[in-house]
Amino acid sequence: MSCLTRRASSAVQRTLGRSAGLNWAKAGAARRKGQRKAANRRIGYLLDCLIPESTRWMPSRSVGRVFFCTLSSMFRAILFDLDGLLVDTEPVYWAVAREMARLRGRRVGDETLRRMMGVSRIESMRVLKADLGLVESPEMLLEEREEMMLRRYRAGVSPMPGASELVEEFRQRMLLAVVTSSPRKFVDVLLPSLGLSGVFDHIQSGEGVRRGKPDPEIYRLAMAALGVSPTQCIVLEDSRSGALAGRSSGAFVVAVPTELSRGDDFAFADAVAADLFEAARVIRGLPLAAQRSMTS
Incomplete structure (x- = not known):
């Protein structure tokens, strides 16, 4: 049985059993008779035919997700x-955050910048306010930041x-x-x-x-x-x-x-x-x- 087959989940195998045109019953019968190797080879052949070879490097859960997509x-x-x-807006994002901190006599660290990543705009300002102990509301900080960022974006980004x-x-x-x-x-x-x-x-x-x-x-x-x-x-x-x-x-x-x-x-x-x-x-x-x- 191939590497891909060994990593396929039992959920994938159960789905194969319900899929039209697959002779899963024979494989199951062979296993019950003790012919496990023959059954596994048959199952492996079906899996290798249906799951793209290019997914062999993926985690087994991802192989299963690709397989379900292929069926449906x-x-x-x-x-x-x-x-x-x-x-590449991150240099602008971090430069503006550091400038906002500098204008208030503070410094913003990499950990704060990391926690500001990928969250909502207002949440990122809550992080900045809490970490730097700022007095302004997150809403006021957000308005200031967006004005500064928009000016930089208009100057050009890569x-x-x-x-x-x-x-x-x-x-x-x-x-x-x-x-x-x-x-x-x-x-x-x-x-x-x-x-x-x-x-x-x-x-x-x-x-x-x-x-x-x-x-x-x-x-x-x-x-x-x-x-x-x-x-x-x-x-x-x-x-x-x-x-x-x-x-x-x-x-x-x-x-x-x-x-x-x-x-x-x-x-x-x-x-x-x-x-x-x-x-x-x-x-x-x-x-x-x-x-x-x-x-x-």
Whole structure:
């Protein structure tokens, strides 16, 4: 029995038993007669035929998730985080946080910056206020920060390596969405500066989201807008809280950590890529829909 078969879950095997056209009964009968090796070879052949070979490197739970998708429906959508994933905004983000602290005679440490990653805008200001002992309300701090960030964004930002290539490769085949805690005014400045204006089928910004990442609400809103189920979605995230939100939504999660988040625990993710070029290779190995289709 192949390495892939040994790692396949019992849930996958039970699903095979219920799948039409698979001679699972013979394999079961052979096992009951003591012919375990022959049964396992037969089961292994069926699994190896149905699960893409490119998933052999994945954790067994992820192999099962890909298998269920293969039986029911192909992946149809890719949902992208924005900051730190598609666009290199983290230097701006951290520079503004440090400037806000400096103006108040304080210093902000890397641990505070790490805890501000991937959460809602207001929550990040609660972290800053608590860690630095600031007197202003989170709402006042947020307004100040967003004015400072918008000025810097308008001055120009850089795409993350591989962002344009990944989007261009899959835009004709997959539904694409941006799912970000940032306000829409940031998105409307950032995407055109990257040459990605009008590329995405849906943009889900932080406005109107009651519970920020790691809660899956923002991803579920985006999925509903696209008309796809969680099992049809691939989520790309750079932060742990964002990846947790994608995982909790039921999507297939590819984590692409940044320098700041690289030390975080992404063991729960279905795949961890060093950069967007590697993330593209992961996506190519998944069962993708033959053509894009958006439910109205």
